[in-house]
Amino acid sequence: MIAHHLPALQVVVPLLAAPLCVMLRGARAAWLIALGVSWAMFIVAGSLLARVLREGVISYALGSWEPPWGIEYRVDLLNAFVVVLVSLVGALVISYSRESVDHEVRREQHYLFYAAYLLCLAGLLGIAITGDAFNVFVFLEISSLSTYVLIALGRDRRALTASYQYLIMGTIGATFIVIGVGLLYLMTGTLNMHDLAQRLPAVEHTRPVLAALAFLTVGISLKLALFPLHLWLPNAYAFAPSVVTAFLAATATKVAVYLLLRFYFTVFGAPLVLGEMPLPEILLALSLAAMFAMSTVAIFQDDVKRMLAYSSVAQIGYITLGVSTGTAAGLTGTVVHLFNHGITKGSLFLLLGCMAMGMRRITLQHIRGIGRIMPLTTFGVVVGGLSLIGVPLTVGFVSKWYLVLGALERGWWWVAALILASSLLAVVYVWRIVEAAYFKAPGEQVAKLREAPLSMLVPAWVLVVATLYFGVDTRFTAGVAARVAELLLGGFR
Amino acid sequence: MSPAWAIAVPLGGAALIAAAGARPNLRETVTLSTAALLLGVVASLVPEVLAGGHPSAVLAEVFPGIALRLEVEPLGMLFALIASGLWIVNSIYSIGYMRGNREQNQTRFYVCFALALAATMGVAFAGNLLTLFVFYELLTLSTYPLVTHSGKPEAIAGGRTYLGVLIGTSIAFLLLGILWTWQIAGTLEFAWGGILEGRASNAMTGLLLALYMFGIGKAALMPFHRWLPAAMVAPTPVSALLHAVAVVKAGVFSVVKVIVYVFGVDNLAGMHSVDWLPFAAGFTIVMASLVALRSDNLKRRLAYSTVSQLSYVVLAAALLTPISIVGAALHISAHALGKITLFFAAGAIYTAAHKTEVSQLAGIGRRMPWTMGAFAVGALSMIGLPPFAGFLSKWYILQAAMGTGQTVAVAVIVASTLLNAGYFLPIVYSAFFKTGPADEQGHGHGEAPLPILIAQTATAAGTVALFFFPGLFLGLADRLAGG
Numbered sequence: 007m008i009a010h011h012l013p014a015l016q017v018v019v020p021l022l023a024a025p026l027c028v029m030l031r032g033a034r035a036a037w038l039i040a041l042g043v044s045w046a047m048f049i050v051a052g053s054l055l056a057r058v059l060r061e062g063v064i065s066y067a068l069g070s071w072e073p074p075w076g077i078e079y080r081v082d083l084l085n086a087f088v089v090v091l092v093s094l095v096g097a098l099v100i101s102y103s104r105e106s107v108d109h110e111v112r113r114e115q116h117y118l119f120y121a122a123y124l125l126c127l128a129g130l131l132g133i134a135i136t137g138d139a140f141n142v143f144v145f146l147e148i149s150s151l152s153t154y155v156l157i158a159l160g161r162d163r164r165a166l167t168a169s170y171q172y173l174i175m176g177t178i179g180a181t182f183i184v185i186g187v188g189l190l191y192l193m194t195g196t197l198n199m200h201d202l203a204q205r206l207p208a209v210e211h212t213r214p215v216l217a218a219l220a221f222l223t224v225g226i227s228l229k230l231a232l233f234p235l236h237l238w239l240p241n242a243y244a245f246a247p248s249v250v251t252a253f254l255a256a257t258a259t260k261v262a263v264y265l266l267l268r269f270y271f272t273v274f275g276a277p278l279v280l281g282e283m284p285l286p287e288i289l290l291a292l293s294l295a296a297m298f299a300m301s302t303v304a305i306f307q308d309d310v311k312r313m314l315a316y317s318s319v320a321q322i323g324y325i326t327l328g329v330s331t332g333t334a335a336g337l338t339g340t341v342v343h344l345f346n347h348g349i350t351k352g353s354l355f356l357l358l359g360c361m362a363m364g365m366r367r368i369t370l371q372h373i374r375g376i377g378r379i380m381p382l383t384t385f386g387v388v389v390g391g392l393s394l395i396g397v398p399l400t401v402g403f404v405s406k407w408y409l410v411l412g413a414l415e416r417g418w419w420w421v422a423a424l425i426l427a428s429s430l431l432a433v434v435y436v437w438r439i440v441e442a443a444y445f446k447a448p449g450e451q452v453a454k455l456r457e458a459p460l461s462m463l464v465p466a467w468v469l470v471v472a473t474l475y476f477g478v479d480t481r482f483t484a485g486v487a488a489r490v491a492e493l494l495l496g497g498f499r
Numbered sequence: 500m501s502p503a504w505a506i507a508v509p510l511g512g513a514a515l516i517a518a519a520g521a522r523p524n525l526r527e528t529v530t531l532s533t534a535a536l537l538l539g540v541v542a543s544l545v546p547e548v549l550a551g552g553h554p555s556a557v558l559a560e561v562f563p564g565i566a567l568r569l570e571v572e573p574l575g576m577l578f579a580l581i582a583s584g585l586w587i588v589n590s591i592y593s594i595g596y597m598r599g600n601r602e603q604n605q606t607r608f609y610v611c612f613a614l615a616l617a618a619t620m621g622v623a624f625a626g627n628l629l630t631l632f633v634f635y636e637l638l639t640l641s642t643y644p645l646v647t648h649s650g651k652p653e654a655i656a657g658g659r660t661y662l663g664v665l666i667g668t669s670i671a672f673l674l675l676g677i678l679w680t681w682q683i684a685g686t687l688e689f690a691w692g693g694i695l696e697g698r699a700s701n702a703m704t705g706l707l708l709a710l711y712m713f714g715i716g717k718a719a720l721m722p723f724h725r726w727l728p729a730a731m732v733a734p735t736p737v738s739a740l741l742h743a744v745a746v747v748k749a750g751v752f753s754v755v756k757v758i759v760y761v762f763g764v765d766n767l768a769g770m771h772s773v774d775w776l777p778f779a780a781g782f783t784i785v786m787a788s789l790v791a792l793r794s795d796n797l798k799r800r801l802a803y804s805t806v807s808q809l810s811y812v813v814l815a816a817a818l819l820t821p822i823s824i825v826g827a828a829l830h831i832s833a834h835a836l837g838k839i840t841l842f843f844a845a846g847a848i849y850t851a852a853h854k855t856e857v858s859q860l861a862g863i864g865r866r867m868p869w870t871m872g873a874f875a876v877g878a879l880s881m882i883g884l885p886p887f888a889g890f891l892s893k894w895y896i897l898q899a900a901m902g903t904g905q906t907v908a909v910a911v912i913v914a915s916t917l918l919n920a921g922y923f924l925p926i927v928y929s930a931f932f933k934t935g936p937a938d939e940q941g942h943g944h945g946e947a948p949l950p951i952l953i954a955q956t957a958t959a960a961g962t963v964a965l966f967f968f969p970g971l972f973l974g975l976a977d978r979l980a981g982g
Contacts, residue, residue, distance in 0.1 A: 396670070397640070398633040407562065407678070414682045422678065426671050433666055437659070445647070445655050478559050478567070488563075 009053070013066040013079040016050050016089065016135055017145075019043055020128035024121040033116035037104055040120040044097040047131065051093040055086040059486075065137070073137070074198035080137030084341070084490045088134045088264045091345050095256040095352050095469075096127050102465035103249045105458075106359045110161050110247045119159055123253070125152035130261045139187045139273070140197045142265065146183065146229070149261075150176045153254065157246040161366075168241035175228055175238040182225030189218035190273075202273050210278055219283065222269050230262035232326055233296035236319040243315035248359025251311065255318055256352030260344045263325055267340070270329070271494040280332040289330035294424060296323030301431035305438070310368045313435055314354055317394060320428070321347045327425070328409050336412020337491035339405055342484050346393070346401035346476065353469030354390040357383050360458035360466060365451060370438060375448030379455045382463055384443045386470040391436035393473050396429045400477040404484055502569040503556040504540045505579065505620040509533060513613035520606035527594050530609050534587040537616065541576075541583045548576045549974055555626055565687055567633060570626030572689070573978035574759070574828055578752045579623040580971075581835045582745050586616055588954045589740040592843055595950030596736050599850040608648060608734070614641040619745040622752065628677045628687040628761065631753060632669070635717070638749055639665045645737045646730050653732055660729035665716045668723050673714025676707055680761065689756065693763020704762065705772025711757045712776060717750025718813055719806045721783040728802040735846030738798060743805055743838035748831050751812035755827050758816045759979065768819045780814035781911035783807065788918035795856045797845045800922060801838070804881060807915060808834045814911070815896045818903055821980035826895030828976035829969070833888035836962045837880035843955035844874035847947035857926055864930035867946050871930045873959040878923035880962045883916055888965035 008015075023043045027036040058064060058081055066079040081089075100123070111119050129149025133142055154176070158169035191197055193214050194205040209215055224235070231239040239259075243251045270279045280286050297320050304316035325347070328340030358368055360383045365372045377384040393400035406425065413421040457463070476483045512533030519526040547554055548571055555570040571579075593612070597605050618641050621634030639662065647658035681687055683703075684694045699707060716723045730742045758764065767773050784807045791803035811834070815827035847870040848854050852863065864871035880887035883894075893912065900908035946952060965972065 392640075395666075397666075398629075398636050404561075406674075410675070410678045411682065414678060419679075423671070423675055426675050429670050430667050433663070437662065441655060445650050478561060480561055484562065 009057075011066075012050050012054055012057075013064060013081055013135055014068060016047060016054065017079075017128055017132045020047060020124045020131065021148075024124040024128070027117050027121040027124065031117050033113055036117040036120035037100075037107075040100050040103075040124055043124060044093070044100040044127065047127065048090075048093040048097040051086070051089040051131075054081055055090050058083055058086045074196050074201035077141050078137040078198055078200065079135050080200060081135060083486060083493060084267065085134045085264065087341070087486050087490065088261060088344065089131055091260060091348050092127070092130050092134065092257045095253060095348060098352070098465040098468055099249055099253045099256075099356070102252075102356055102359070102462050105462055106249050106363070107247065109363055110249075111159050115159060119156070119247075122152040122155040122159075123250075125149070126156060126253075130257055133261050134264055137199050138197050139190060139199055139202065143180065143184050143187060146180055149258070150180060153258065156250040156254075157242050159250070160245045160247050162245045164241070165245035168238075168245040172238040172242045175235075179225045179228030179235075182221045182228070186218040186221035186225060189214045189221065193218075199268065199273050203275065206274065210274070216283075219274055219279070223266075223285070226262055226266045226269070230259045230266060230326075231319055231322055233292055233300060233319060233323060236296075236300070236322075239319060240312050240315040243318065243355075244309060244312040248355065248362050252352050252355035252359060255315075255355050256348040259318070259322060260348050263322070263340070263344055266326075267329070267494060276332065276495055286330040286332055289326050290421070293323040293327035293330060294421070296320055297327070297425070297428040298431070301428055301435070304435045305431060307435075308369045308371065310370065310373065310439060311355070311358055313439075314351065314358070317432065317435065318347075318351055320432075321351070321394070324405065324409055324425070327421070328412055331409075331412040331416045331418070331421075332495075333412045333415040334488070334491045334495060335408050335415050337494055338484060338487045339408030339412050341487035341490045342408060342480075343405035345483050345487070346405045346473075349469050349472050349476070350390050350393040350401060353466055353473055354387060356462070356466035356469065357386045357390070360462050363458055363462075364455040370442040372449075372451070373439070373443050374446035374452060375443070376452050376455070377444040379448060379452055380457050382467070383458055386467060387443070388440060389470050389473060391432075391439060393477070395432045395436055398477070399474060401473050401483070402477075404477055404480050408484065408487075500540060500543050500554075501556045502544060502554050502571050502624045503558060505537065505544075505583075505624060506569075506617050508537045508540055509613045509617035509620065512537075513610045513617070516609045516613055517606065523605065526606060526609060527590075530590050530593075530613065531587065533613060534583070534590050534616075537620070538583045538587060541579045541620075544571050545576060545580070545971070547571075548573055549978070551978070558630075561629065565627065565629050565681070567630050568626035568688075569621070569624040569630065570689070571624050572760075573975040574752065574755060575623040575625070577828055577832060577972055577975045577979075578748060579620055581832050582616065582619050582623065582748065585740055585744050585835065585839055585958070588957050589736055589839070591950045592739065592846070592954035593736040595948040595954070596734065596846050596850055599948045599951070600734070602648070602734060604648065607644060611641055611644045612737075612740075615645065615741060615745060617641075619749060622749045625689075627689060628680065631756070632674065632677055635673075635715075635749065635753065636666070636669060638717075638746060639669070642730075642737070642741050642746060645741065646733045648734055648737070649732065651732075657729040657732035661726045664723055664726035668714050668716035671714070672710045676710030676714055679707060679710070689760035691760060693759075693761055693766045695761060696763050696766040701770050701772045704767070704770050705775075708762065708767070708773050708776065711761075712754065712779070712813070715750050715753045715757070717746055718754045719747065719750060719783070719809050720779060720813060721786060721806075724783065724787065724806045727806055728799050731798040731802050735798070735842060735849060738802075739839045739842035739846065742802070743842050744835045747805055747809055748835060751809050751827075751831060754813050755816045755824070755831075758819075759824060764819050764821075764824065773817075776817040777814055777905060777908055780810040780817055781907055783810040784814065784911050784915045785918070788915050788922070792918060792922045795858055797848070797855060797857050797860075797926075798842070800857060801841055801845060804841075804919070804922070805834075805838055807919075808838065808881065811892075811896060811912075814908060815899065818896075818899045818905060818908065820899050820903055822895055822902065823899030824980040825973070825976040826892055826899055828979055829895060829972060830892035832972050833880065833892040833962075833965060836958055836965060837877045837887065837889055840873050840877035840955055840958040840962060841881070843951065843958060844870050844877065847951045847955060850951060851947040852944050860926060861929045861933040864927075866944060869946055869952050869956065871927065873955040874930070875927045876959040876962055878927055881923060882919045886963060886966045888962050888969075891966055891969055
């Protein structure tokens with residue numbers, strides 16, 4: 007009985023847990039609720055994925071209102087995979103969060119923090135799981151509004167301006183998305199994505215539909231921080247509390263990429279998006295610009311969080327580049343890099359959070375000699391850095407493998423060469439961290455530090471180990487991604 | 500025995516060394532016994548390989564159809580024997596050197612050394628290009644802490660060059676070549692005769708070969724050779740085993756392996772787009788020798804000599820005849836023995852006399868006769884004189900060059916022999932027959948510590964032994980050339 011309602015529970019439970027936190031008000035109680043809900047959501051997501059793998063697409067009519075009139079939750083391989091990523095990161099981040107939040111957020115705000123986190127989780131899971139275009143917008147707003155709050159809770163006062171910047175940009179993005187959805191509704195009279203996909207071919211060359219595609223592309227690109235619409239991201243990541251940065255970096259942009267894939271391949275269909283529109287060329291140009299420009303900017307950052315934030319924008323370039331190739335291998339690269347980059351950046355930002363326990367800002371000057379003082383934390387950062395470069399036996403290598411193959415399959419050998427060349431920029435910024443952490447003498451402040459508590463190290467290292475494990479055993483990650491890519495290109499309508 | 504043990508043993512050794520870090524004597528015992536055990540594992544594979552067998556083991560399936568897989572073939576066997584055998588000698592030497600110079604962080608040093616050997620074994624026994632690439636990169640990463648061991652600014656700068664060139668070339672060129680190969684051949688498994696025959700056009704083959712030859716930066720083909728002199732900031736045992744044997748030989752080993760098992764010798768022989776390779780190798784041989792001639796720093800001179808000698812192997816492989824492939828395989832072992840002896844001697848001089856420049860070595864042969872004797876043996880083998888191993892491999896390469904009518908190759912070999920003599924013999928001469936500055940006559944430094952002497956005498960003896968008893972290596976090389 008309860009198994010049937012899992013798709014709804016996936017969203018409803020964190021949504022209801024948030025007001026519960028506010029009512030209870032206790033910092034510890036709020037944390038415990040968030041912890042329990044997060045792990046429960048991971049279990050739900052895992053069982054949903056298992057069921058999709060076993061039985062195929064799950065369609066769930068919310069409130070038993072049959073689609074296309076009611077809201078349908080539609081779980082297929084693609085969003086089951088994304089839901090697993092989001093809930094896994096959520097569970098680990100919350101397990102880690104207690105000490106870090108104690109340290110970085112004022113105690114009387116803790117219950118608000120966890121409530122906002124639960125809302126954000128519900129929003130992200132909702133975007134991923136719903137099969138209704140307008141419902142996407144609703145969940146997008148839930149996750150965005152709670153994200154603004156979470157970022158603003160950062161201890162640096164600049165967190166407020168960062169949050170405000172993101173609020174403006176995010177609202178513009180959401181507006182574009184709702185305009186796009188509105189145009190689609192205008193032309194087809196339906197909001198159910200599955201239904202939209204059936205009805206669109208009849209009107210797909212009309213101007214409103216093409217305008218809808220354009221609005222959706224720009225709106226979603228803002229949310230996923232596609233260069234040059236990424237301006238909100240570096241400040242948001244740099245000034246948010248460590249826990250929030252890790253959670254957002256691993257999930258928020260990834261869910262937005264999911265949304266792009268969903269609209270492109272399920273709603274509009276690959277032939278229109280990749281065949282008739284000049285979108286592959288545009289995406290390719292912007293992706294390459296992101297990879298090179300943002301990696302170069304990352305090289306010149308002294309603030310490590312900001313450096314990794316720019317690196318994220320560059321890595322999103324790899325993800326969208328896979329879409330632009332329009333090949334099975336390239337899309338496999340996109341989907342697998344969603345997961346791989348999620349766990350890599352998640353681990354990196356969690357480890358930076360460990361360092362943030364002893365210093366207010368994490369700059370290259372501040373982390374001098376930290377390799378000796380916090381060996382486990384620092385070594386984890388090195389592993390994550392190697393994954394960003396794409397060294398074999400890390401997940402980053404797996405992603406690059408498929409992306410380069412995708413470019414070669416398309417005949418873009420020069421793109422293949424550029425993908426690999428851009429990895430070398432990552433070597434430079436990662437090695438700036440390595441040299442500062444290991445070869446400089448520790449300053450007075452660093453010498454007083456101690457290794458982070460196990461409650462933080464263990465969740466962070468789970469992600470570090472995952473970074474290595476899924477770099478060797480790719481049956482789950484690349485296996486699912488390859489099947490998803492096949493479905494996307496087949497236009498699973 | 501499964502070849503996977505050749506990786507598992509040094510990995511396990513590394514863990515034990517780390518665990519025994521607080522007790523130096525136990526730690527060094529672990530290193531030595533791990534090295535001995537590894538040689539045992541490697542040697543146990545020899546009979547099967549000589550009989551034509553290819554012991555193999557699958558480690559993990561990374562991508563559908565591409566596994567991390569080990570497969571022992573003759574060339575890998577030869578390389579693994581050399582590397583694991585010299586690790587024992589080098590470990591004895593390390594003990595003398597590291598303690599004699601009171602180096603810091605010795606546990607990290609021995610741990611990384613064992614990891615580097617595990618990676619080397621992985622390169623040697625790689626069954627396909629992916630496995631080769633994975634262990635090739637691990638070898639770079641595991642040797643980086645050894646290169647930057649001292650932590651001084653010049654070590655960090657050297658480490659940057661080291662990592663920049665090796666990671667840069669391998670990701671930008673080698674990985675691209677591998678992925679391209681997968682794209683057109685549909686397989687990455689090494690197969691005698693090549694996997695590209697009939698699948699790549701003339702021009703494409705030339706381009707792919709360039710990606711491989713320059714992508715394998717460890718072979719130090721100019722202009723991607725700068726990492727090797729940069730790596731000389733490392734403690735001498737690292738320069739000796741890793742930057743005269745394991746790392747650089749992993750480079751030329753990969754070159755030979757790619758030519759024999761990916762392109763196929765016969766396949767390449769029919770292509771004109773690959774004719775540039777002997778010239779590139781010849782250019783490196785001569786230019787590096789000229790730089791060596793002008794270097795006063797002893798280790799730098801040895802490093803450039805290595806750059807030059809590595810291209811002998813590339814040149815030999817590029818001649819594309821069975822006999823030149825035998826020469827390439829033999830030169831891998833001959834140069835390894837000779838060059839490690841030279842580095843051992845250089846380290847001995849540094850430990851006993853704290854001298855690093857060639858110009859300081861006048862008269863040192865009288866105080867350090869064993870060291871300079873070993874140095875002379877290594878130098879003569881580099882020049883290619885009998886009865887030293889270097890003669891043997893040069894003979895084969897020269898024979899192949901004459902047989903194919905490649906006059907340029909012949910000229911390069913002759914010229915470089917003269918240059919070798921030009922930069923090695925004066926060192927030997929001044930060490931034994933000149934007298935040093937008067938003020939130093941009084942300060943008596945004697946020979947280097949005993950472990951150092953044992954190690955360098957052993958490798959010097961090996962250089963001679965390989966000349967008289969090349970049977971095992973020749974047998975393996977013949978198997979390689981004959982399929």
